[in-house]
Amino acid sequence: MVQDTPGALLSILRDGQPRTRAELVQLTGLARSTVSQRLDALLLHHWIVPADQAISSGGRPSTAFTFNPRARIALAADIGVTRARLAVTDLRGVILAERAADMAVAQGPEVCLTWVLETFDELLAECGHRMSDVCGVGVGLPGPVEHESGRPVNPPLMPGWDGFPVADRLRSRIGVPVLVDNDVNIMALGEHSATDPTTDDLLFAKVGTGIGCGIIAGGRLHRGARGAAGDIGHIRVPASDVVCHCGNTGCLEAVAGGGALAARLREEGLEAAGARDVVRLVRAGNTWAIRLVRQSGRDLGLVLASIVNFFNPAQIVIGGDLAEAGEHLIAGIREVIYGRSLPLATQRLHIRASELGVHAGVMGAAMMIVEHVLAPESVDQSVQG
Amino acid sequence: MVQDTPGALLSILRDGQPRTRAELVQLTGLARSTVSQRLDALLLHHWIVPADQAISSGGRPSTAFTFNPRARIALAADIGVTRARLAVTDLRGVILAERAADMAVAQGPEVCLTWVLETFDELLAECGHRMSDVCGVGVGLPGPVEHESGRPVNPPLMPGWDGFPVADRLRSRIGVPVLVDNDVNIMALGEHSATDPTTDDLLFAKVGTGIGCGIIAGGRLHRGARGAAGDIGHIRVPASDVVCHCGNTGCLEAVAGGGALAARLREEGLEAAGARDVVRLVRAGNTWAIRLVRQSGRDLGLVLASIVNFFNPAQIVIGGDLAEAGEHLIAGIREVIYGRSLPLATQRLHIRASELGVHAGVMGAAMMIVEHVLAPESVDQSVQG
Numbered sequence: 188m189v190q191d192t193p194g195a196l197l198s199i200l201r202d203g204q205p206r207t208r209a210e211l212v213q214l215t216g217l218a219r220s221t222v223s224q225r226l227d228a229l230l231l232h233h234w235i236v237p238a239d240q241a242i243s244s245g246g247r248p249s250t251a252f253t254f255n256p257r258a259r260i261a262l263a264a265d266i267g268v269t270r271a272r273l274a275v276t277d278l279r280g281v282i283l284a285e286r287a288a289d290m291a292v293a294q295g296p297e298v299c300l301t302w303v304l305e306t307f308d309e310l311l312a313e314c315g316h317r318m319s320d321v322c323g324v325g326v327g328l329p330g331p332v333e334h335e336s337g338r339p340v341n342p343p344l345m346p347g348w349d350g351f352p353v354a355d356r357l358r359s360r361i362g363v364p365v366l367v368d369n370d371v372n373i374m375a376l377g378e379h380s381a382t383d384p385t386t387d388d389l390l391f392a393k394v395g396t397g398i399g400c401g402i403i404a405g406g407r408l409h410r411g412a413r414g415a416a417g418d419i420g421h422i423r424v425p426a427s428d429v430v431c432h433c434g435n436t437g438c439l440e441a442v443a444g445g446g447a448l449a450a451r452l453r454e455e456g457l458e459a460a461g462a463r464d465v466v467r468l469v470r471a472g473n474t475w476a477i478r479l480v481r482q483s484g485r486d487l488g489l490v491l492a493s494i495v496n497f498f499n500p501a502q503i504v505i506g507g508d509l510a511e512a513g514e515h516l517i518a519g520i521r522e523v524i525y526g527r528s529l530p531l532a533t534q535r536l537h538i539r540a541s542e543l544g545v546h547a548g549v550m551g552a553a554m555m556i557v558e559h560v561l562a563p564e565s566v567d568q569s570v571q572g
Numbered sequence: 573m574v575q576d577t578p579g580a581l582l583s584i585l586r587d588g589q590p591r592t593r594a595e596l597v598q599l600t601g602l603a604r605s606t607v608s609q610r611l612d613a614l615l616l617h618h619w620i621v622p623a624d625q626a627i628s629s630g631g632r633p634s635t636a637f638t639f640n641p642r643a644r645i646a647l648a649a650d651i652g653v654t655r656a657r658l659a660v661t662d663l664r665g666v667i668l669a670e671r672a673a674d675m676a677v678a679q680g681p682e683v684c685l686t687w688v689l690e691t692f693d694e695l696l697a698e699c700g701h702r703m704s705d706v707c708g709v710g711v712g713l714p715g716p717v718e719h720e721s722g723r724p725v726n727p728p729l730m731p732g733w734d735g736f737p738v739a740d741r742l743r744s745r746i747g748v749p750v751l752v753d754n755d756v757n758i759m760a761l762g763e764h765s766a767t768d769p770t771t772d773d774l775l776f777a778k779v780g781t782g783i784g785c786g787i788i789a790g791g792r793l794h795r796g797a798r799g800a801a802g803d804i805g806h807i808r809v810p811a812s813d814v815v816c817h818c819g820n821t822g823c824l825e826a827v828a829g830g831g832a833l834a835a836r837l838r839e840e841g842l843e844a845a846g847a848r849d850v851v852r853l854v855r856a857g858n859t860w861a862i863r864l865v866r867q868s869g870r871d872l873g874l875v876l877a878s879i880v881n882f883f884n885p886a887q888i889v890i891g892g893d894l895a896e897a898g899e900h901l902i903a904g905i906r907e908v909i910y911g912r913s914l915p916l917a918t919q920r921l922h923i924r925a926s927e928l929g930v931h932a933g934v935m936g937a938a939m940m941i942v943e944h945v946l947a948p949e950s951v952d953q954s955v956q957g
Binding site for chain 1: 797
């Protein structure tokens with residue numbers, strides 16, 4: 188109830204603006220002696236530093252204090268179906284070391300998580316840190332995840348992972364908090380926190396081999412009743428009856444996903460195994476590939492137009508491998524949404540490519556765990572412990 | 573920042589459970605003298621009462637205190653296109669007096685709001701209250717509303733209301749806070765707070781002459797970037813090309829709304845002006861009307877199936893005039909959603925008729941303003957004033 192704790196004070200200082208004792212007394216309504224005690228506890232555990240130390244190490248003693256984004260570091264893993272990206276970040280999500288590698292998630296959790304742990308060790312060494320500096324680990328997986336328990340739930344593309352205690356396993360090895368979520372959710376978190384944290388309602392559509400959507404509603408990630416929110420890949424595209432691997436017909440993913448486009452390019456005698464080959468052909472100026480990507484954008488637009496009427500987002504961010512095809516995909520999406528959605532719902536709608544690109548996932552995974560670690564209760568525990 | 577105020581203490585007591593000074597000291601971590609001061613302020617302004625007074629007026633002096641739902645009363649108006657319902661409620665949303673009447677919103681705001689104010693006076697007299705007991709007014713309108721300013725925004729069915737300062741006008745007459753929202757939003761609020769406040773993600777679909785949806789996301793009303801969220805009436809139904817009044821084709825409202833069904837019944841030589849006539853015919857056992865309502869449910873199901881994949885709600889509540897047709901509508905909705913949505917998204921999905929029925933709107937409008945008035949800051953102001 189009472190919020191005059193060190194953690195509460197830190198949540199004020201987290202914006203990075205230096206503040207003096209007097210300013211903090213005024214902001215909080217707390218007694219000067221209380222503010223001083225709280226500041227001492229935060230200083231002792233390096234959560235804050237005197238403001239001039241943040242700029243130069245010498246000079247007169249400062250009376251202003253500021254958040255120390257290097258107080259701890261976070262580990263982040265964005266695990267895809269065939270590729271993984273790992274990073275070490277500071278507490279603002281700034282990447283200190285990063286590595287991407289081909290890794291088949293179908294090898295199962297034991298092999299994959301062992302590789303993740305080894306690679307984290309290498310990345311830590313690379314940026315001059317030790318495991319004892321790490322405050323937590325954020326992980327994204329390419330399937331539905333029960334966020335509370337950190338376990339995948341019937342993930343169609345992850346054989347061997349169903350119900351595997353990913354969070355518990357990593358926590359038992361590293362000894363810090365671990366949070367696990369769906370890969371598109373962490374991309375939405377990354378894009379939201381890094382590029383537009385003041386936007387309340389944002390959708391992040393990942394268009395790769397599969398298609399999914401991360402949802403920020405009222406400034407917070409919306410996971411839905413069973414953590415299944417955002418699974419737009421199996422929404423039916425009007426007037427389409429392609430059979431999907433899920434057993435239904437006309438699913439967006441079977442019509443407009445990178446895998447579906449690659450298959451149609453192969454029918455034309457072109458070499459294309461997946462979304463990245465489609466992008467390569469578009470970049471090489473292949474007319475057929477460009478036409479397919481633009482039509483994929485229109486099909487996405489049909490599904491997103493309905494979602495715009497329902498959800499009225501302020502921003503739709505397009506990411507994933509197929510987004511690397513440039514403006515062709517987004518042009519098709521815009522064409523249909525602006526033609527089909529209600530005028531009020533599109534009045535201030537911004538449809539754009541992801542600014543973080545391939546880094547959205549690791550930055551979101553890092554911010555997910557950082558938010559958890561910097562919650563006032565967690566900070567209070569850390570300074571008592 | 574510091575939350576040891578009377579309003580914060582009241583927010584603990586709002587659950588209606590009686591608590592002693594000692595229990596409150598333990599719960600809050602505040603000093604006993606501070607708790608006593610806060611309780612005195614709340615008692616003085618009747619926000620709380622000694623717990624035994626809530627049961628009997630005599631007996632030994634009590635040491636436990638409880639929230640007083642009769643401390644103030646709220647006024648609520650649910651204004652539809654052709655019909656309005658007004659109510660006086662206590663602070664739990666319990667209806668003390670209520671009236672429904674035919675009223676054409678097309679008469680414009682001056683005529684309508686004058687009638688609303690006169691009727692509030694009559695209802696207050698009916699339940700033995702005066703305007704000075706009123707803490708605030710909640711209003712629902714049948715069109716898009718800018719919630720912050722309390723003005724309708726281009727409402728298609730409300731000629732003369734566009735941009736009219738509804739909240740300001742009522743506030744200047746009654747002198748209490750006024751909040752205005754879309755009618756389906758307040759229905760969702762009413763159903764959520766009265767029947768299942770612990771459900772985080774709930775959709776309330778109103779199926780009447782028009783079709784709209786109120787969205788509870790993470791326990792809070794989701795209004796969207798321009799207050800346009802939930803406008804599902806103009807989402808396209810696959811494989812339909814009926815022309816809608818909005819200029820597009822295949823809109824859900826033009827295919828499955830009560831107005832569209834009545835028009836098709838008239839083509840068969842039956843008398844039907846709107847949704848309520850359709851319900852009358854269904855209740856009379858007219859086979860054609862029953863078939864149309866069931867098909868309307870299936871069309872709604874097609875649109876809601878996509879929304880279930882996207883949003884993963886825990887509950888879908890069906891209300892509005894056409895919902896009075898009984899199980900026929902909901903049977904069609906269930907049939908398509910369970911056949912089309914992803915298994916994980918429907919695993920614990922509950923699709924049901926509104927429990928509050930025609931009262932959902934006024935109860936939601938009341939709870940909207942009560943939540944505002946009982947926010948700790950508002951209560952703190954009231955006990956200082």
